[in-house]
Structures are given as structure tokens and as C-alpha cells.
Amino acid sequence: MSDLEIREGEYGESVLAVEPGGIEAIAERDRHGKATNLFATWTSPNLEFATIYVGALGVIFGLSFTQAVFGIIIGNALGAFAQYILTQDGPKYGVPQMVLGRPAFGKKGNALPSVVNWFTAGIGWFAVNSVSGAFALASLTHMGNLPALLIVAFVQIAIAFIGHNLVQKVERYLMPYLVVVFTVAGVIALTKSHLSAHGNPFPGAFIVFLGVVYGYAAGWNPFAADYSRYLPTTEDPKKAGLSAALGLFVSASLLEMVGAAAVTAGMHAYGATTNPVADFTGLLPGWLGKLVLLGIVAGSICANVLNIYSGSMSFLTIGIKFGKAPVRAIFAVVFGIAGFFLAHWAMGNPTNNLENFLLVLSYWIGPWLGVMAADKVLRKGASVQHFLFTSRENIAGPVAFVISVALSIWLFANQTYYEGVVPKHNGNFGDIAFPVGFVLAFGLYFILGRTKVQSEK
Numbered sequence: 001m002s003d004l005e006i007r008e009g010e011y012g013e014s015v016l017a018v019e020p021g022g023i024e025a026i027a028e029r030d031r032h033g034k035a036t037n038l039f040a041t042w043t044s045p046n047l048e049f050a051t052i053y054v055g056a057l058g059v060i061f062g063l064s065f066t067q068a069v070f071g072i073i074i075g076n077a078l079g080a081f082a083q084y085i086l087t088q089d090g091p092k093y094g095v096p097q098m099v100l101g102r103p104a105f106g107k108k109g110n111a112l113p114s115v116v117n118w119f120t121a122g123i124g125w126f127a128v129n130s131v132s133g134a135f136a137l138a139s140l141t142h143m144g145n146l147p148a149l150l151i152v153a154f155v156q157i158a159i160a161f162i163g164h165n166l167v168q169k170v171e172r173y174l175m176p177y178l179v180v181v182f183t184v185a186g187v188i189a190l191t192k193s194h195l196s197a198h199g200n201p202f203p204g205a206f207i208v209f210l211g212v213v214y215g216y217a218a219g220w221n222p223f224a225a226d227y228s229r230y231l232p233t234t235e236d237p238k239k240a241g242l243s244a245a246l247g248l249f250v251s252a253s254l255l256e257m258v259g260a261a262a263v264t265a266g267m268h269a270y271g272a273t274t275n276p277v278a279d280f281t282g283l284l285p286g287w288l289g290k291l292v293l294l295g296i297v298a299g300s301i302c303a304n305v306l307n308i309y310s311g312s313m314s315f316l317t318i319g320i321k322f323g324k325a326p327v328r329a330i331f332a333v334v335f336g337i338a339g340f341f342l343a344h345w346a347m348g349n350p351t352n353n354l355e356n357f358l359l360v361l362s363y364w365i366g367p368w369l370g371v372m373a374a375d376k377v378l379r380k381g382a383s384v385q386h387f388l389f390t391s392r393e394n395i396a397g398p399v400a401f402v403i404s405v406a407l408s409i410w411l412f413a414n415q416t417y418y419e420g421v422v423p424k425h426n427g428n429f430g431d432i433a434f435p436v437g438f439v440l441a442f443g444l445y446f447i448l449g450r451t452k453v454q455s456e457k
Contacts, residue, residue, distance in 0.1 A: 003386040004094070011165070019163025022316045022327045025388075026094040031232040035240035037172065038087065041227050042220065042247030044171040045306055047178035048299025049132035049277055051252055054216045055259025061205040065195040068260040071210045072253050079217020080249035082369055083224050085376070087244040088237035090228025095388055096310070097225040098317040101368075103384040104375035104445065105401070106393030107319060113368050113401065114317040117222045118335070120364075122311015125219060126304050126339030130156070133300025134343070135277035140293040149343060156301050157336035160308035161329045164230060167305045174298050181295040185284055186258040192283060193261035204423075208414060211434050217252055218365045218434075223310040308332045308339070363413065366434035367404035370441025371397050378446065378453040387456075396449030400441045408437035 006027050009020030013032050058068030089100050098117060102110045133156075134149035141148070159166055228240045265283055277296055281289035312331040375397070412433040414423035420433070 038243040044302040046251035052259035055256030059263035075213025084241040084245035086224035090225035091231040103387040105397035109398035118314040122335040127343035130343040136296035192265040366437035367441035370438040374445040400444035404441035
């Protein structure tokens with residue numbers, strides 16, 4: 001008898017049929033796709049305005065363009081490496097990413113990071129990207145921000161409601177347009193920039209910026225296996241991981257560099273009364289500005305269909321049962337509506353809301369990745385299939401996670417709403433909560449979970 005709960009119903013490669021089931025494993029007969037397709041899956045979601053904004057923050061914080069580029073490369077490389085590792089478990093086990101946390105956290109203990117990811121992805125990230133998409137649509141059509149937000153949110157929710165196959169097609173077919181339009185815009189922004197401008201707030205501002213960049217890239221890590229789990233077991237998992245990692249690293253890095261350059265060209269820091277999207281497109285010729293605005297709308301859709309889809313998966317990982325109803329599809333709608341209201345509120349101050357949200361992401365994802373990494377090291381490649389759906393707990397995971405999140409924030413967080421002990425007494429120290437959280441969680445789990453993991457081999 002299999003240790004996996006296999007999803008019922010037929011889905012295959014149908015694009016418009018509503019995807020059945022929830023977090024159950026995908027049967028081999030329903031597996032399809034190529035590992036290389038994941039490059040588009042993780043490229044398109046980053047070709048959007050939020051990515052430009054992340055890069056812009058480096059120069060806005062006071063860094064030079066060169067310093068910002070170093071932060072962009074390092075932060076995205078860290079996030080992409082984790083994506084490479086995590087994506088490989090999708091074809092192997094056929095389950096969503098947060099289900100794969102159960103060996104390290106236990107079935108009930110895994111509810112904690114699952115709830116956090118549900119809120120940050122399905123509601124928080126959905127709100128962030130909906131804001132930029134709505135600003136772009138409002139600028140393009142001259143409609144009000146609220147009706148623009150309604151239109152963008154409706155399209156995103158509808159795609160996520162239908163499910164995996166449509167989501168993958170949207171990412172794949174929108175990528176060529178997004179690549180072309182943002183490449184042209186990026187070249188023009190670079191020609192108007194002043195890349196030799198000097199910056200001073202180093203290392204404090206650099207460390208904060210690195211945390212923001214890493215938070216953006218690592219925000220995709222808890223989704224990694226969600227979009228590789230349909231791949232046949234015959235597909236090379238390393239190729240899948242490499243395709244996903246390259247898509248994330250290349251797209252995020254290049255567009256963030258464009259954002260940093262745009263600030264040196266005259267793009268302003270965003271205030272509570274401005275439309276930040278129009279501020280960027282104002283640097284471009286009118287015809288290109290319109291095409292970029294359309295690309296920003298499309299990019300926000302590409303990002304948010306992943307956020308709603310994976311947010312729903314994370315919520316279902318808590319372990320709530322709803323019979324044979326298409327629960328993933330239902331919750332995609334419910335959480336999309338909640339994200340719409342949060343987005344409407346966030347449009348009032350996009351600068352602080354996005355910066356602080358990205359830092360909060362790194363605060364919990366660093367410790368989560370630390371636990372996941374330590375568990376993988378201890379198991380040395382052994383299969384965890386038996387632990388994905390059985391009633392089994394592992395107290396080491398939740399304990400290491402909670403302690404690491406609490407200590408790293410208390411000591412090292414540095415943002416508008418809270419300043420940790422260390423940066424409070426040293427204003428140039430920056431924010432190193434995310435690497436501290438990772439290291440603490442890795443060490444604690446390695447110590448606390450070692451005996452249990454060895455006994456389960």
C-alpha cells in the first residue's frame with residue numbers, strides 16, 4: 001500500500017478544466033510537461049513593476065549603482081540556489097512544497113509555516129502585485145485606481161481558480177512579450193542613467209537592501225515544488241531545478257538593475273500621493289511607456305496567479321478536509337478577495353508597505369529554509385515519502401523555527417515598525433535578521449532533530 005494520498009479525478013493536460021483535488025500527490029498517469037518549461041514559469045512572474053521597485057530601493061537607500069548591483073546579484077543568487085534545491089522534490093514526490101515540510105516539522109507542526117506562507121503569498125503578495133498592476137492599468141486607460149484594481153484582481157483570481165495547467169500556459173505565452181518590452185525599456189533607462197554616482201551608507205544600507213532583495217527572491221521558495229510536481233518521474237530533477245533557478249535569477253537580477261539605474265536617471269522615491277508606475281514610464285517615449293504599462297499589468301497577473309494558487313495550497317496543508325469538493329479552486333477565490341481588500345488599503349502608501357513586507361518575508365523564510373536544509377543534510381538523500389501524509393510529529397522543526405524567528409527579529413530586525421536591539425545601538429548595522437535566522441534554525445534543528453532523523457532511516 002502506498003504511503004501517499006493520491007489525488008482523485010482526471011485532469012491530464014486540459015487547460016480550461018478546473019483542476020480537481022487539493023494537496024494530494026499527482027498520479028503518474030496525470031504527469032506531463034518538460035523540466036525546461038520551468039524557466040518560463042519563474043521568468044514571467046518577475047517581469048513586473050515590483051521587481052523594478054526592489055532594485056530602485058538600493059539607490060533610494062543611498063547606495064551607488066555598483067553597490068546596488070552587488071546586493072542584487074548576491075540576494076538573488078541565494079534565493080535562486082534554494083529554488084534549485086527545492087524544485088527537485090516536485091517530480092520525485094508529486095506534492096506541493098509545503099507538504100514537503102512535514103518530515104522536518106511534523107504533520108501538525110507544519111501548520112505553522114503553512115499558515116504564514118498562506119497569508120504572505122495568497123493575501124500579502126497578491127496585494128503587493130495587484131497594486132502595481134492596478135496603477136499601470138489606471139495610467140494606461142485613465143480609469144480610477146479602484147476599478148483598475150477590480151479588473152486586475154478578477155483576471156488573476158479567475159486564472160488561479162481554474163488551476164495548474166492554465167497557470168503554466170499563461171506564464172509561458174506571456175513571457176515573449178514581457179521579455180521584449182522590458183528589455184527595450186531597460187536599455188533606454190540605462191542610456192539616461194548616471195551609473196557613476198557615488199553612495200555612502202555602507203554597510204548598513206547595503207545589508208538592509210540585501211535583505212530586501214533576498215526577501216523578494218526567497219519569497220518564491222515556498223512555492224518551488226508546486227509547479228514541478230506535475231513533471232513525470234522520468235524528467236531529470238536537476239534540470240528542473242536549474243531551469244527554475246535560472247528563470248528566477250536572470251529575470252529578477254536584470255530588472256532590478258534597471259530599477260536601480262532608473263533612480264539615477266531621475267525616477268523619484270515614491271510618496272503616498274504618487275503613482276509609482278507612471279513615475280517609471282515617464283522616463284520612456286510615449287509609445288513605449290504604453291507598452292510597458294501593458295507589460296506591468298501582464299507581469300502582475302503572472303506573479304499573482306502563482307501567489308493565489310500556492311497560497312491556497314499552503315492553507316490546505318494545514319490538514320483541513322473538505323470531502324471531494326474542488327477545495328483548492330474555492331479557496332483561491334476566497335483568498336483572492338481578501339487580497340483585493342488588502343491591496344486597496346496598501347495603495348495609500350506603496351513605498352513603506354512594500355519595503356517592510358519584503359523584510360518580513362525574509363524574517364520567516366530564512367528560519368524555514370534553515371530547518372528544511374538541516375533536515376535534508378541529516379537525511380542524506382533518503383526518501384521522505386512515508387512522512388508526507390502519516391500522522392507523525394517532529395517537535396524539533398517547530399521549536400527551531402519559532403526560536404530562530406523570535407531571536408533574529410528581536411536582536412537584528414531593522415525597519416519602520418520595529419528596531420532590534422543591535423541596530424538600535426548601532427544605526428549603521430543594517431538588518432541581518434535573515435542570515436541569522438537561517439543559521440540559528442539550521443543549527444538548532446541539526447542538534448534537536450538529529451536523533452529522531454537517524455532513528456527513522
